[in-house]
Amino acid sequence: MHASAYLRRLSRQFSISAPRMAVRTHLGWPWRACIGLVFASLIGGMWWWGFDFGQLFSGLHRHEVDSQLATLSADLAAIQREAAALRSENAQLSSDLAMMRGIQATLQRQQAEAAQENASLKEELSFLQSFFADATKAVGPAIHRLAVTAEAPGVARYSILMVRGVGAKGEFDGHLAVVADAVPTDQAPPGSKALSVALPDDRPDTAGSLRLRFKYYQRLEGTLRVPPGYAVRAVTARAYEAGTATPRATRTLTLP
Numbered sequence: 001m002h003a004s005a006y007l008r009r010l011s012r013q014f015s016i017s018a019p020r021m022a023v024r025t026h027l028g029w030p031w032r033a034c035i036g037l038v039f040a041s042l043i044g045g046m047w048w049w050g051f052d053f054g055q056l057f058s059g060l061h062r063h064e065v066d067s068q069l070a071t072l073s074a075d076l077a078a079i080q081r082e083a084a085a086l087r088s089e090n091a092q093l094s095s096d097l098a099m100m101r102g103i104q105a106t107l108q109r110q111q112a113e114a115a116q117e118n119a120s121l122k123e124e125l126s127f128l129q130s131f132f133a134d135a136t137k138a139v140g141p142a143i144h145r146l147a148v149t150a151e152a153p154g155v156a157r158y159s160i161l162m163v164r165g166v167g168a169k170g171e172f173d174g175h176l177a178v179v180a181d182a183v184p185t186d187q188a189p190p191g192s193k194a195l196s197v198a199l200p201d202d203r204p205d206t207a208g209s210l211r212l213r214f215k216y217y218q219r220l221e222g223t224l225r226v227p228p229g230y231a232v233r234a235v236t237a238r239a240y241e242a243g244t245a246t247p248r249a250t251r252t253l254t255l256p
Contacts, residue, residue, distance in 0.1 A: 120159065120219070123145065123161075124161065124217075124219070140164065140165070140248060140249070141162055141163070141164050141172050141174075141212075141239050141241075141248050141249050142162070142163050142164070142249050143160060143161070143162060143237055143239060143249045143250070143251035144161045144162070144163045144217070145159070145160065145161040146158070146159075146160055146235065146237050146251045146252075146253045147159045147160075147253070148224070148232065148235050148253055148255060150232070151223070153187075153228070154225060154226050154227065154228055154229075154230060154231075155223060155224070155225055156180070156223065156224045156226075156232045156235075157221065157222070157223050157224075158178060158221065158222055158223070158224060158235060158237075159219070159220070159221050160176065160178075160219070160220045160221075160237055161217065161218075161219050161220075162176075162212060162214060162217060162218045162219075162220070162239060162249075163216065163217045164214070164215065164216055164217070170215070171213055171214060171215050172212060172213070172214055172215070172241065173212065173213055173241065173242045174212040174239060174240045174241040174242045174244075174248070175200075175207070175210050175211055175212055175239075175240055175242075176210040176212060176220060176237055176238065176239055176240075177198065177199065177200070177201075177210070177237070177238045177240065177247075178198070178199040178210065178222075178224070178235065178236070178237050178238075179196055179197070179198045179199075179235070179236045179238075180196065180197045180198075180199075180224045180226065180232050180234070180235050181194065181195075181196050181232070181233055181234040181235075181236075182194065182195055182196070182197065182226040182227075182230040182231060182232050182233065183230065183231060183233050184229055184230055185229055185230065185231050187228070187229040188228075188229030188230060189229065192229065192230075195226075195227070195230065197224060197225070197226055199222070199224070203225075206222055209221075209222045210222070212239060232255060233254070233255050234252060234253065234254045234255060235252070235253045235255070236250065236251070236252040236253075237250070237251050237252075238250045
């Protein structure tokens, strides 16, 4: 039984119905790796060539784009440097302009002060010329000039010239009292009423500037301050001799 089965299997191996045989050559892994690397390089080269070839036909070339990008980057850097230089120059010009404006404002203020001082000196010179030309002038004190100039809202500067006759003996010793009458403006709170500001009573710190001590003449200057929303409409100056309660001279100035 077993022998017959073995013979049948052997006859099938050498007969026409025997299974086909294949002969294969065995390659080691280094050769396989080299062949795989060659195929990968070939595929990569074909892809790269196809990419450049497609850019060439589409009108977009990578090298030209890189060149244009480099040119634009250089132009941008130059523009940024130029902008920085212009900003620096503009800052310097702005600083110079601010300095020139400050100098101009200072010169204008000094010019205005010089003009005011010049006007006061001319007035005093005119007064002194007439004062010494008339030897019969009364000996008693008089307020020869009272001027008030608005400097800012709520602030006015006063200027007073006190005189005595040429026949005066000794010095006049006393003080001035200045009263400013103020009225409310459109900026004043509703219901505001007229008020008065008296110097030196309301501002004791002004007592020194209102002191009178002179033989022939004395000029006094100071500021009047009223509450916000008020405007000075009239100023009255009174000259008191030391130890007396009755003014020796009075003058009132009404402002428009």
